[in-house]
Amino acid sequence: MAAKTTILTLPKEEFVHPGNRACTGCGLSIAYRIGLKALGSDTILIVPPSCLTVLQGLFPVASTKLPCLNVTFASTAAAATGMLEALKAQGREHIKVVGWAGDGGTADIGIQALSGAAERGDDFLFLCYDNEGYMNTGVQRSGTTPRGAVTANTPIKGKMQQKKDVPAIMAAHGIDYVATASSAYPLDLYDKIKKALSLQGTKYIHIHTPCPPGWGFEPRYAIKIGRLAVETGYYDLYEVEKGEFRLTGASEKLVEKRQLVPVGEYLKTQSRFRILTPEQVADTQARIDRKWGGYYRTNE
Amino acid sequence: MHIIENGNVAAALGVKLAGAQVIAAYPITPQTPLTEKLAEFIEAGEMRAQYIPVESEHSALAACIAASSTGARAFTATSANGLLYMHEQIHWAAGARLPIVMCVVNRAVGAPWCIWNDHQDSISQRDTGWIQMYACDHQQIIDGVLKAFALAEATSIPVMLCYDGYLLSHTYMPFEVPDEGKVGRFLKPFKPPYALDPANPANLNTVTLPDVRMDVLGEMAHGYMEIRYLLQEDLRAALSVGQEIEDEFASIFGRGGNALVEPYRCDDADYVVVGMGSLTYQLRDVVEALRDEGHKIGVLGIRLYRPFPDQAVAEALGAVRGVFVIEKALSYGYEGALCSDLKAALYEHLVKGGGNGGPAEDGRDRGQPAFVKGLVAGIGGRDIRTLDLTDALRAGMAATAGGGAKGAPAEERPDWIGIKL
Structure with missing residues (x-):
């Protein structure tokens, strides 16, 4: 693997203007700023409705220096295919096509088009920023909202169902590169995007992006909470490269240390988990321990 | 050249002559033979175009929308429920002012399921901002595809060319295949007013406010209402543009004459x-x-x-x-x-x-x-x-x-x- 990017080697050129419409402490705005540095200037973005649509600004002002096609909610990946084929027809294949969608536009309404494009193996990168809910429309549950989270349409009992495992679904398509990342580890995200761009076919990166208003925490804790999600083993950083699963970065180190932070430390930082009973927290811990037991065994 | 073929093949020959660069389609009866024929032209090397076998009609038009926004001549075709499944994208293509051409092989819509012909599918799309042409025979289908691209690109408005399922799509009739050289004179290469390009970045179809708004250079930019007003104005003007294109076609090919x-x-x-x-x-x-x-x-x-x-x-x-x-x-x-x-x-x-x-x-x-x-x-x-x-x-x-x-x-x-x- 190439040398890890550091804050000193990160490119200076910015593709996102400051003063955009993202909320203070937005995980997406961190991932977007660093992610666009990794994508570079020879890129066309495709964006469905999401917080990113708002972040990018209102006509005729744009906060992004890359060309961007806004598309309907369900159609990000299909639009990517159409754009790729148009570029091919024009001899402009060198331009990178990148879909950047939220969890709703990926896991729910967008999954049919994404699955179709991945099955065709179309040569583009799909980035899902997962703030675990429909935040742009006022915090409703999505397929990736975790169990127990209170949202605007699970207001009293919280979401009853588990989080949909989209990276695993994407890996099941047999594409060459699937990775998870977090806005709390932006340099890891940078390196994973770079790696994805070096590969052919459909690439998928799932980015955990803490959301202060949606999750119920103070903006200054956005990085801390993103890290806690990883340090508790609640959200794992990994790559599936040509079918080979490998924990990466901070998650890889946790396997060596074998010392996860108790998940209660993560859950108690966010008001969306306020209704969880001690039994539910213990159940969440047990699920994490089972998952990590598997990681430890593979590493023995 | 005079040939005897079915209406779907007439449409496919028209699309090939028009030099469509990106074709995305999902199978639905009675449209299928048209897209099968196009796939065959492309795989056999008779046509230089990219064929995308999408997983739905919604994605078919999504692919065409992106391809057209990137500057390629794009084509799709569908029928009945496939057209209805596209509905959101049909509005989108018109609002984005993309000169996509779509053949609608007219069929009844469910429920109950019915694969036979009527016009409910395309009539239900009349308020989307597309131009709608209706063909009466195979000659009008093949000529109509060429006129549709010419009209779409002249007005920056997408065009539906509608023809009757089975009655035209699956029946065989004699018709004249337009001469390639003459087609070159009639239909010029597609030059979009703007195509997505990193060297000249733009954010297309972004959130637009109810009122007009100043851009960073101090120029007043359209609000949503101005953008929609212009679509309506240009659609009304398409009546005369359509007739001019019809006249141009008639002068080159010696047939046709009344576009309206x-x-x-x-x-x-x-x-x-x-x-x-x-x-x-x-x-x-x-x-x-x-x-x-x-x-x-x-x-x-x-x-x-x-x-x-x-x-x-x-x-x-x-x-x-x-x-x-x-x-x-x-x-x-x-x-x-x-x-x-x-x-x-x-x-x-x-x-x-x-x-x-x-x-x-x-x-x-x-x-x-x-x-x-x-x-x-x-x-x-x-x-x-x-x-x-x-x-x-x-x-x-x-x-x-x-x-x-x-x-x-x-x-x-x-x-x-x-x-x-």
Whole structure:
């Protein structure tokens, strides 16, 4: 693997203007700023409705220096295919096509088009920023909202169902590169995007992006909470490269240390988990321990 | 070159001649042979284009929207529920002003499932901001594809070319395949006003406010309403642009000539029957039979349905006593959409305008038709028998014989031809 990017080697050129419409402490705005540095200037973005649509600004002002096609909610990946084929027809294949969608536009309404494009193996990168809910429309549950989270349409009992495992679904398509990342580890995200761009076919990166208003925490804790999600083993950083699963970065180190932070430390930082009973927290811990037991065994 | 082929192949040959660069499609009966033929042309190396076998119609038009926004000539085709599944994207393509061309092989929509022909699918898309052309035979399909691309690119408005499932898509007829050299003269390479390009970045279709807004250079940019107003203005202007393109085509290929409406024996007619698609050619036989009986009747085929050629329709119908509109679709709860549109056009140009100029040279009164009678036929592919059409029109004329303004048939509307209840 190439040398890890550091804050000193990160490119200076910015593709996102400051003063955009993202909320203070937005995980997406961190991932977007660093992610666009990794994508570079020879890129066309495709964006469905999401917080990113708002972040990018209102006509005729744009906060992004890359060309961007806004598309309907369900159609990000299909639009990517159409754009790729148009570029091919024009001899402009060198331009990178990148879909950047939220969890709703990926896991729910967008999954049919994404699955179709991945099955065709179309040569583009799909980035899902997962703030675990429909935040742009006022915090409703999505397929990736975790169990127990209170949202605007699970207001009293919280979401009853588990989080949909989209990276695993994407890996099941047999594409060459699937990775998870977090806005709390932006340099890891940078390196994973770079790696994805070096590969052919459909690439998928799932980015955990803490959301202060949606999750119920103070903006200054956005990085801390993103890290806690990883340090508790609640959200794992990994790559599936040509079918080979490998924990990466901070998650890889946790396997060596074998010392996860108790998940209660993560859950108690966010008001969306306020209704969880001690039994539910213990159940969440047990699920994490089972998952990590598997990681430890593979590493023995 | 003169060949005998089916309507879907005629469309595919038109798309090949037009040099479409990106084709995305999802199979649905009766559209499938058209897209299969295109896939075959491309795999055999006879056509240089990218074929995308998408996983849904929604994605088919998504791919075309992105391809067109990136500067490529894009084509898709569908029918019935496939068209309805695209509905959101159909609006999007028009709002984004993309010159995509789509063949709609007309078929009934579910429920219940019905794979046979009527016009409910495309009529249900009339308010999306697309141009809608209706072909009556195979020649109009293959020529229509070329005209559709020319019109779409001249106006930056997407075009639907509609033709009847089975009746045209699967029947074999002789037609002339346009000469490639002449096509090159008629249809110039696609040069979009803007194509997505990292060297000149733009954020397309972004959130746009209700009111106009200053850009960073101090220039006032459109609000949503201005953008939509311009679409409407350009659609209205497409009536004349469409006719210019038709004239250009006729001067190069020596056929065609009327982009908006196609009158048949209307000049001295007391009655005119109006329709769209292959039905209007069937109606020519009906008109001949009724003329043999002494009825002065003609047919007016609507070739361009959106934008609606209101003036041409009013001019064609201003001198007649009665109008029959036969449709294969309904605006459920009222009447056929064409019937409503036509009545609005007559009101606008003949009633509000106080008629169109008094007695004509031949001495007949010119005011407005005494009645407009809506009829529905062929829903879900029910056979439209020429005899039934003849009987319905004969009965309609008899009911209003000698009638002035009060002679209009007042029974429930519309009449269903061939209903068995």
